[in-house]
Amino acid sequence: MAVTIKDIAREAGVSRGTVDRVLHNRTGVKPEVAIKVREIAERLGFFPNKAGKALAALKQPMTFGCLLPSIGNPFFDDLIDGLRMAERELSDFGVSVDIMQVKSFDTEVHVRTINALKEKNYTALCITSVDVPEVKQAIEATIAKGIPVVCVNTDIPDSGRLCYIGPDYYHGGKTAAGLLSMICKEKASLLILTGSFHIHGHNERIKGFLEGLEERKLPFEVIQTQESLDDNEHAYAITLEILEKNPQINCIYVVAAGVEGACRAVIALNKESSVKVVTFDDIPTTKMLVKQKIISFTLCQEPIQQGYRAIQKLFSYMMGNQRTPLSDSITNTIIKIRENIED
Amino acid sequence: MAVTIKDIAREAGVSRGTVDRVLHNRTGVKPEVAIKVREIAERLGFFPNKAGKALAALKQPMTFGCLLPSIGNPFFDDLIDGLRMAERELSDFGVSVDIMQVKSFDTEVHVRTINALKEKNYTALCITSVDVPEVKQAIEATIAKGIPVVCVNTDIPDSGRLCYIGPDYYHGGKTAAGLLSMICKEKASLLILTGSFHIHGHNERIKGFLEGLEERKLPFEVIQTQESLDDNEHAYAITLEILEKNPQINCIYVVAAGVEGACRAVIALNKESSVKVVTFDDIPTTKMLVKQKIISFTLCQEPIQQGYRAIQKLFSYMMGNQRTPLSDSITNTIIKIRENIED
DNA sequence: TTGAAAGCGCTAACAG
DNA sequence: CTGTTAGCGCTTTCAA
Numbered sequence: 001m002a003v004t005i006k007d008i009a010r011e012a013g014v015s016r017g018t019v020d021r022v023l024h025n026r027t028g029v030k031p032e033v034a035i036k037v038r039e040i041a042e043r044l045g046f047f048p049n050k051a052g053k054a055l056a057a058l059k060q061p062m063t064f065g066c067l068l069p070s071i072g073n074p075f076f077d078d079l080i081d082g083l084r085m086a087e088r089e090l091s092d093f094g095v096s097v098d099i100m101q102v103k104s105f106d107t108e109v110h111v112r113t114i115n116a117l118k119e120k121n122y123t124a125l126c127i128t129s130v131d132v133p134e135v136k137q138a139i140e141a142t143i144a145k146g147i148p149v150v151c152v153n154t155d156i157p158d159s160g161r162l163c164y165i166g167p168d169y170y171h172g173g174k175t176a177a178g179l180l181s182m183i184c185k186e187k188a189s190l191l192i193l194t195g196s197f198h199i200h201g202h203n204e205r206i207k208g209f210l211e212g213l214e215e216r217k218l219p220f221e222v223i224q225t226q227e228s229l230d231d232n233e234h235a236y237a238i239t240l241e242i243l244e245k246n247p248q249i250n251c252i253y254v255v256a257a258g259v260e261g262a263c264r265a266v267i268a269l270n271k272e273s274s275v276k277v278v279t280f281d282d283i284p285t286t287k288m289l290v291k292q293k294i295i296s297f298t299l300c301q302e303p304i305q306q307g308y309r310a311i312q313k314l315f316s317y318m319m320g321n322q323r324t325p326l327s328d329s330i331t332n333t334i335i336k337i338r339e340n341i342e343d
Numbered sequence: 344m345a346v347t348i349k350d351i352a353r354e355a356g357v358s359r360g361t362v363d364r365v366l367h368n369r370t371g372v373k374p375e376v377a378i379k380v381r382e383i384a385e386r387l388g389f390f391p392n393k394a395g396k397a398l399a400a401l402k403q404p405m406t407f408g409c410l411l412p413s414i415g416n417p418f419f420d421d422l423i424d425g426l427r428m429a430e431r432e433l434s435d436f437g438v439s440v441d442i443m444q445v446k447s448f449d450t451e452v453h454v455r456t457i458n459a460l461k462e463k464n465y466t467a468l469c470i471t472s473v474d475v476p477e478v479k480q481a482i483e484a485t486i487a488k489g490i491p492v493v494c495v496n497t498d499i500p501d502s503g504r505l506c507y508i509g510p511d512y513y514h515g516g517k518t519a520a521g522l523l524s525m526i527c528k529e530k531a532s533l534l535i536l537t538g539s540f541h542i543h544g545h546n547e548r549i550k551g552f553l554e555g556l557e558e559r560k561l562p563f564e565v566i567q568t569q570e571s572l573d574d575n576e577h578a579y580a581i582t583l584e585i586l587e588k589n590p591q592i593n594c595i596y597v598v599a600a601g602v603e604g605a606c607r608a609v610i611a612l613n614k615e616s617s618v619k620v621v622t623f624d625d626i627p628t629t630k631m632l633v634k635q636k637i638i639s640f641t642l643c644q645e646p647i648q649q650g651y652r653a654i655q656k657l658f659s660y661m662m663g664n665q666r667t668p669l670s671d672s673i674t675n676t677i678i679k680i681r682e683n684i685e686d
Numbered sequence: 687t688t689g690a691a692a693g694c695g696c697t698a699a700c701a702g
Numbered sequence: 703c704t705g706t707t708a709g710c711g712c713t714t715t716c717a718a
Contacts, residue, residue, distance in 0.1 A: 001404075002434070004711055015689045020713065028687055050435035051401070052711025054394035055694045059713080061344070091345070092393035092695095171682070178682035182526045182639065212682065296525065332686040335678040339514070339521035339555065343675040347695060358705045363697060371703055395695025398710045402697080435711095 003044045011040050023048075024321070053319060054093040061094035064314055065122035067113050067129060071103035073230070073257065074283040075303060076128075079153065082307025083126075090315055097311060098122070105130050105199070114138040118145060123318060126310045128153040131200055135159075148317065150326070152310040153303075154201060162317060163326035165310045167301035167333065169204035175333045176205075176253065176278050176299055177212025183296060184276065188213070188220035189248045193239065195230045195256025205255045205280065223249050228258030235261030243269055251276045260285040263294045282336055290341045298341075302331040346387045354387070355380050366391070367664070396662055397436040404437035407657055408465035410456050410472060414446035416573070416600065417626040418646060419471075422496065425650025426469070433658055440654060441465070448473050448542070457481040466661060467491040469653045474499045474543055491660065493669070495653040496646075497544060505660060506669035508653045510644035510676065512547035518676045519548075519596065519621050519642055520555025526639060527619060531556070531563035532591045536582065538573045538599025548598045548623065566592050571601030578604030586612055594619045603628040606637045625679055633684045641684075645674035 009016045021029050022037040070076030087097040102109050110129045115138055117125055124147055129135045139149050139159040148162050155164040194202045213220050223246050228235040235258030243249055243265060252275060254262050259279045266275050272294055279286055279298040289295045309329050317326055352359045364372050365380040413419030430440040443460060445452050453472045458481055460468055467490055472478045482492050482502040491505050498507040537545045556563050566589050571578035578601030586592055586608060595618060597605050602622045609618050615637055622629055622641040632638045652672050660669055
């Protein structure tokens, strides 16, 4: 049986209450007693029991607030599933999760929402936002109020956030390049479809991709790089136009949303077999297109894990002594082809 | 706050002890009272609180016994990491894990070990063994003694095991075929290296592979299928010989261990660029060979998850009412190439 | 500055 | 057949 707070109390000749006070760095303990208790705890290798702690914590249940730019973006469905899964698993420990969904990555909307969440006195926040100064400030203010924040899916460095949980976008791009150069024997003439030139993750995916192609020594030429603005109709229109004007294009690299639109253009031009499409994530339409072999492969980022781990991390942080910093959690780059797309 | 046993007791006008008895189907409760309590529990949507349960359970700690044919097989290192990870996470709930490692899949050794584990009165067992009648009987005897069993990595159906946690071998083979047909433009002349013709999983990987190639319409010819007996030296020798005799071979499909040996032969014959090697799992030597591009890709089966989930499943089964059967947990087929092999 | 006690939800042992 | 009680480990409150 592990060592308990009682053991420490007995050993130190004090009461359990005093030990608890010391262990939580609360005031009102004679310094010499505190030192002695700490020494004994250390020596005995004390580690607080989760079950006992959780049970006592039930009296002060915790609620985590989330901000997700998920409206109209099916990618987040899986991430939300992960959040809910963690909530379910931790509900017996008094945890609940509130999700605030917004549409788009508009800075003003995000700042307003973060401030609203701050006022609601959540135990902690879990957010997916944009790396701009205004948002950073809103996060700093939240943390200053004593509400810890984690970033999920998109990092906002230097904001004071506890940690980042999400993919390594650069690495995803590089993996795309690796696989493409395995399936592509001729020179690659590329159409790159990004979501927005202002989103860091999208840029990283392009950078990793191009550097990866060079590393693999696949000859290539970027014919054009365009923004889809995460909109299928727009993606369809520009893909159609560019493919028509540049018949030499044999590969489309879709960095963000707009996958279905781009593929629709490929199909409309009867280029399913001459143009390879490489994408990210596996929202339902993407899955279908992989199964139909319109998309050669798609790279996923474990969205369920992202949601799940974010909540688990916050929980363990709140349950811990709140002084141990959390480490980042980078999700894997998962290659999906027709055969394993339904995994 | 969720509904507790106390709420039910009050509502039913009985004591907490009685409610507990009913909920655990223990004897000594007047049938009509039992019915009433059950009805109220149902109506209130009662679900026992994990933390409370765990705390009480500390008085009767549980120990799970494991059997793994892991000696000399680095694949199991990751699986063991998963077991230990779960043990660590659940240690506060009184869980500990004993691992019994054996060498090889020898039936007699396995039966003897299972019987030994049975006598040690573990709370439950978690085993990787062979699907043969003798082992099946040993498992049945263990279960008859009241010790539940789960199968990890390799299923033993109809043995009464609670559930299977591991890969879908057939599906792994099919995925290998899918990817191979994407990177291979000419007819595939195959050397298939299996571990043993008597291991079901290995056969499934071959079956899935061949059927997958047909589905993808990649022309192919199996030049030879040989047993490596999971031994690198043996794999080296036969690969060397077969490659020399059949220079048309352009693809080696390694279903089990012996990867390093097979690759050594490819290197010895300077065939790194003319022969594609496709393997399973990512033990250290395999990782290295993927990085060196000797192996085109390797298919992994989430070994850490296998160990982790096995223990978690046993725990939740023992903590639950022990009447809800466990569902199988099929791990994903993870494609790894040079770029994501270190994920 | 400290100790004692109550209680989180559940289980088990003991009385009746 | 059923109620009472004690206790798992920890936190918090009240009292001293």
